[in-house]
Amino acid sequence: MPARLLAISDPNPSQARPAERDDMTLIGVARSLSRDQAVFAEGAAADFVYKVMSGAVRTFRLLADGRRQITGFFLPGDVFGIEARATHAATAEAICESVLVSARRASLGADGEALGQLSRCVLRELHRTRDHLLTLGRRSAVERLASFLIDLADRGRAADRLALPMSRQDIADYLGLTIETVSRTLTQMQASGLVRVDGRQVQLVRRAALADLCE
Amino acid sequence: MPARLLAISDPNPSQARPAERDDMTLIGVARSLSRDQAVFAEGAAADFVYKVMSGAVRTFRLLADGRRQITGFFLPGDVFGIEARATHAATAEAICESVLVSARRASLGADGEALGQLSRCVLRELHRTRDHLLTLGRRSAVERLASFLIDLADRGRAADRLALPMSRQDIADYLGLTIETVSRTLTQMQASGLVRVDGRQVQLVRRAALADLCE
DNA sequence: CGTTAGCTTGAGGTGCATCAAGGGACGTGG
DNA sequence: CCACGTCCCTTGATGCACCTCAAGCTAACG
Numbered sequence: 373m374p375a376r377l378l379a380i381s382d383p384n385p386s387q388a389r390p391a392e393r394d395d396m397t398l399i400g401v402a403r404s405l406s407r408d409q410a411v412f413a414e415g416a417a418a419d420f421v422y423k424v425m426s427g428a429v430r431t432f433r434l435l436a437d438g439r440r441q442i443t444g445f446f447l448p449g450d451v452f453g454i455e456a457r458a459t460h461a462a463t464a465e466a467i468c469e470s471v472l473v474s475a476r477r478a479s480l481g482a483d484g485e486a487l488g489q490l491s492r493c494v495l496r497e498l499h500r501t502r503d504h505l506l507t508l509g510r511r512s513a514v515e516r517l518a519s520f521l522i523d524l525a526d527r528g529r530a531a532d533r534l535a536l537p538m539s540r541q542d543i544a545d546y547l548g549l550t551i552e553t554v555s556r557t558l559t560q561m562q563a564s565g566l567v568r569v570d571g572r573q574v575q576l577v578r579r580a581a582l583a584d585l586c587e
Numbered sequence: 588m589p590a591r592l593l594a595i596s597d598p599n600p601s602q603a604r605p606a607e608r609d610d611m612t613l614i615g616v617a618r619s620l621s622r623d624q625a626v627f628a629e630g631a632a633a634d635f636v637y638k639v640m641s642g643a644v645r646t647f648r649l650l651a652d653g654r655r656q657i658t659g660f661f662l663p664g665d666v667f668g669i670e671a672r673a674t675h676a677a678t679a680e681a682i683c684e685s686v687l688v689s690a691r692r693a694s695l696g697a698d699g700e701a702l703g704q705l706s707r708c709v710l711r712e713l714h715r716t717r718d719h720l721l722t723l724g725r726r727s728a729v730e731r732l733a734s735f736l737i738d739l740a741d742r743g744r745a746a747d748r749l750a751l752p753m754s755r756q757d758i759a760d761y762l763g764l765t766i767e768t769v770s771r772t773l774t775q776m777q778a779s780g781l782v783r784v785d786g787r788q789v790q791l792v793r794r795a796a797l798a799d800l801c802e
Numbered sequence: 803c804g805t806t807a808g809c810t811t812g813a814g815g816t817g818c819a820t821c822a823a824g825g826g827a828c829g830t831g832g
Numbered sequence: 833c834c835a836c837g838t839c840c841c842t843t844g845a846t847g848c849a850c851c852t853c854a855a856g857c858t859a860a861c862g
Contacts (some may be wrong), residue, residue, distance in 0.1 A: 376811060378764070394663045418670070420635040433721050435715075435721070435725060435802045436802035437802070440725070441720060441721040441724040443721070444718050445711065445721050454710065455710070456707070456710035456711045456713065456714040456748070457714070459591065461714060461717060461718075462717070486701070487703070488700060491705070491706040492671070492704070493708065493710060494706060494709050494710060494713060495670070495671035496671045497713060498671065498712060498713045498716060499670070499671040499672070499676060500656050500707060501713060501716045501717060501720060502648075502676060502677070502716060503676075504655060504720060505654040505658050505716060505720060505723060506648050506650075506658070507718060507758075508658045508720060508723035508724045509656040509723045509762075510650060510654040510655070511650075511762030511852070512761060512849075512850095513849075515677075539807095539808070539809090539811095540808075540809065541808085541809095545724075546723075547722030548723065548725060549850080549851090550851060550852080551808090551809080551810095551849075552809095552810080552811085552850090552851075552852085553849090553850060553851075554812080555810055555811080556850095558809075558810095559810075559811085571809085573810090587650045587651035587652070615834085675819085680831075727817075727818095728818070730816075737858090754839095754840070755840075755842095756840085756841095757842065763817075764819090765818075765819055765820080766840090766841080766842095767818090767819075767841095767842080768817090768818060770842055770843080771818095771842080771843075772839060772843075773842095774843090786827095786840090786841085
């Protein structure tokens with residue numbers, strides 16, 4: 373795979389996106405990944421941080437018996453791979469064809485401004501992760517899916533329409549459900565007029581009602 | 588309440604504790620709290636960060652119908668209250684009589700070293716929160732309690748004995764269970780010889796077996 | 803066309819929630 | 833001293849949301 377040097381702050385300069393997502397500039401090497409290809413494995417040295425330029429990435433942890441918990445989905449503009457320890461606590465994989473930029477973590481610590489950007493990224497992810505905690509700890513299947521869809525729509529460029537990059541199994545492992553429950557709940561939400569689902573295309577028909585489900 | 592200025596790095600200098608917990612020095616005002624007293628409320632301005640000197644603190648979020656998710660327990664040496672946004676996303680309350688030190692968040696951002704300490708704190712909490720995600724998403728009630736007890740024992744000063752500062756209801760809201768399930772599961776774990784429980788005193792009898800439950 | 807991957811749907815089971823009751827520790831007041 | 837609460841926890845009986853197991857459906861692709 374040919375690698376080239378890049379200094380990129382915004383992967384989609386022509387499109388309107390939530391400003392917060394693009395506040396970090398990574399100077400590093402671009403890397404293309406095919407579907408399901410690993411970026412790093414749990415336990416590997418955490419020397420690099422990554423920014424998604426295109427595509428999508430999942431991070432997850434496995435229990436010994438194969439149960440999987442996806443801890444995050446990362447879309448263009450998102451940074452991932454920053455760890456508290458020297459090694460990665462989760463595995464990261466491309467969900468579909470994706471392009472990343474990787475930067476040495478050490479090269480960020482030196483610069484004060486980069487450090488500030490980095491800690492803003494981390495704080496934002498902590499915020500998201502706590503939201504996710506509430507979802508996994510206290511919400512029902514419908515509520516989980518509602519908050520998931522709204523979150524994803526907010527991160528995408530259309531507020532009421534989204535193309536899921538991930539499979540039903542990915543969604544299940546993110547929301548702490550089974551693939552069957554995800555599927556059933558989506559059709560049930562469609563039946564009650566909340567959303568329209570066509571494969572991985574989802575339209576949020578009654579966005580306010582969905583938001584109410586998240587309280 | 589009389590407040591005095593403090594510069595404290597280690598709340599328990601005479602005791603052996605995990606080194607990681609005491610790497611942040613806060614210069615600020617000491618504050619004593621009685622049981623169930625709020626430190627800050629969800630939505631309040633997040634101008635201060637706090638360090639627990641003695642006692643224990645819980646942070647939590649509520650859904651509209653009263654369901655509660657505790658996002659973290661903070662013990663002596665722990666720092667809490669750092670937010671991605673200008674306001675707190677959770678409420679913080681003292682679990683028992685406690686003493687905190689509070690410091691202006693702005694006073695930390697200025698200093699490069701303090702910033703480094705701060706981001707280390709945040710990274711550590713992100714790490715913990717992701718562990719918690721795996722627990723809430725994919726573990727059974729026994730597994731949840733096992734990982735909870737082991738985590739708490741690791742943070743305390745004895746590896747196989749601990750005094751829970753929080754109620755069964757707090758534990759339930761932390762682990763995404765009901766108080767009845769927590770109670771039942773503890774007695775069942777005692778029956779199978781994993782732990783010995785006497786009110787809020789817990790002894791980890793077969794620590795290795797408990798750890799196996801967490802995989 | 804057969805095969806596979808991804809998704810949906812159905813039937814039945816179960817882990818945990820819900821509802822309900824009781825017990826022990828502690829305080830308060832007579 | 834006992835009677836009475838309240839708080840916290842435990843235990844039991846029952847129900848249900850979601851899981852498990854199983855089958856079928858569609859689209860893509862050799």
